[in-house]
Amino acid sequence: MEVNIFQYDFIVKGLLGAIFASITAGLAGTYIVSKRMVFLSGGITHASFGGIGIGYFIGINPVIGAAVFGIMSALGVEYLSVKQKIREDSAIGILWAFGMAIGIIFIYLTPGYTPNLMSYLFGSILTVTNADIISLGVMSVILIFYFGIFYRTILYISFDEVFARTYSSYVDIFKYITTSLIALTIVLNIRMAGVVLVISLLTIPPNIAMIFTRIYFKIVLGSILAGFVGTATGYAISYFAGIPVGATIIFTLVILYVVAKGTNHLIMKVSNFRNRSVNDIN
Amino acid sequence: MHSLSAAYGTNIVLQDIEFKVSENDFIGVIGPNGGGKTTLLKVILGLLKPVKGRMIFNSELLNGNSIGYLPQMSTGDVNYPVTVTDIVLSGLMIQKGIISRMSSSDKKKAELVIDELGLTALAGATLNELSGGQMQRVFLGRAIIGDPKLLLLDEPGNFVDTTFENDFYEKLRELNNRMAILMVSHDVGTISSHIKSFACVNRSLHYHPSHEITNEDLLAYGCPIQLVTHGDVPHTVLKHHI
Numbered sequence: 216m217e218v219n220i221f222q223y224d225f226i227v228k229g230l231l232g233a234i235f236a237s238i239t240a241g242l243a244g245t246y247i248v249s250k251r252m253v254f255l256s257g258g259i260t261h262a263s264f265g266g267i268g269i270g271y272f273i274g275i276n277p278v279i280g281a282a283v284f285g286i287m288s289a290l291g292v293e294y295l296s297v298k299q300k301i302r303e304d305s306a307i308g309i310l311w312a313f314g315m316a317i318g319i320i321f322i323y324l325t326p327g328y329t330p331n332l333m334s335y336l337f338g339s340i341l342t343v344t345n346a347d348i349i350s351l352g353v354m355s356v357i358l359i360f361y362f363g364i365f366y367r368t369i370l371y372i373s374f375d376e377v378f379a380r381t382y383s384s385y386v387d388i389f390k391y392i393t394t395s396l397i398a399l400t401i402v403l404n405i406r407m408a409g410v411v412l413v414i415s416l417l418t419i420p421p422n423i424a425m426i427f428t429r430i431y432f433k434i435v436l437g438s439i440l441a442g443f444v445g446t447a448t449g450y451a452i453s454y455f456a457g458i459p460v461g462a463t464i465i466f467t468l469v470i471l472y473v474v475a476k477g478t479n480h481l482i483m484k485v486s487n488f489r490n491r492s493v494n495d496i497n
Numbered sequence: 498m499h500s501l502s503a504a505y506g507t508n509i510v511l512q513d514i515e516f517k518v519s520e521n522d523f524i525g526v527i528g529p530n531g532g533g534k535t536t537l538l539k540v541i542l543g544l545l546k547p548v549k550g551r552m553i554f555n556s557e558l559l560n561g562n563s564i565g566y567l568p569q570m571s572t573g574d575v576n577y578p579v580t581v582t583d584i585v586l587s588g589l590m591i592q593k594g595i596i597s598r599m600s601s602s603d604k605k606k607a608e609l610v611i612d613e614l615g616l617t618a619l620a621g622a623t624l625n626e627l628s629g630g631q632m633q634r635v636f637l638g639r640a641i642i643g644d645p646k647l648l649l650l651d652e653p654g655n656f657v658d659t660t661f662e663n664d665f666y667e668k669l670r671e672l673n674n675r676m677a678i679l680m681v682s683h684d685v686g687t688i689s690s691h692i693k694s695f696a697c698v699n700r701s702l703h704y705h706p707s708h709e710i711t712n713e714d715l716l717a718y719g720c721p722i723q724l725v726t727h728g729d730v731p732h733t734v735l736k737h738h739i
Binding site: 371 | 542543544566568572573574577578579580583584586587590591595596597598599621623639
């Protein structure tokens, strides 16, 4: 098969996108899954759609609008739940729908060309730009350094915040920084998987890894690997079948999860069987 | 502590407390619910700033480095993917900055503590694989790995399984040779044989340096209570507050 320049561009972009998406989603995803922040992250994702709408309306890059909205809503929910002024899940539920409403309103108010809504909701390879890939790459580096340098600090604060407060005064600062980075990661991955589906890109890979290991560091590595297989395969299917990439990525990841679960189940059965036969002999 | 007061908002919980912890003391903190026992712990831990007064330990100002803390209940998520070794190591965080690498001597230390608490086989396990008593030992390990001068315990009797309870208090008695212990408990009856002195907290604090035998101490409870025991149980009755 002959590879033309367009296909070459797609392959490079797709591979780099898959690598960076899986690194960022693996690091951020392991954090939100371990800390049970999946619902909060879903809220951040949908709230940031409001930023996309406003970005279009005032004529700036929608990703910047989304980033501002994402970080502000993340910090807002953290702050409100610390102050305990409102139930956190209710706050998220309101934010979730409100962000979507703002987004739709401003996209429809934008005169002239209406952007392809589908590409933001479900992801699209064709609209992923070089700038998107580069910013995801930069985000990967930032996250690797952040989690690498502060690994134990972050791990212990998220495991037992109350105890962490007995030895440090920087618990809140770390929570706010980490949550902001998570929000940015989500926003940048919206270009990959779309607003509706990006949360699964963060949550499925760690859950695949957790079938095999309970050690945080290994879960991160496992989810990056699972995420890469899922995004790369999803990308290819999307390209050849012309289906929005978010859907194909998530579909692949769920299949991967089921296969992993089944494999693990089989391994357990076999090792149990072996143990039993050894015991019988004894 | 010198004439120390603590309050939530305008609600004064502890007032003008004078209190001295000496080396190798084993203090049982008793008092009614809402009397300020937990508040006392929070103040010592630095989670709550006293309205006035200060704390002195061994004629030095008390700082976090010299305190180990075992909370009433684990506030950590039992399903969190973190191993026993890592949890015990987190007790060293107090001596670390925000960039917290654990050296091999730190890991060696964790190994020793885990061994001392009989958890070696479980060093790589996560909390959801442990029993309640084992979990408690893990958190005790986290509290003592930094060789604190003062160990704070918040009502340990409440979440220990009974088979482990005796071992646990035996362990505390051993640790008491290395550090002072301050234990908040409702369960004074079963631990009094190890405790060397008592502090009764009910807004004010009354310190009883030893096992004194007088009529009743329970006035601090502010309501009529009597202890019911069968014979032959060793027990301690404290002097009236003056």
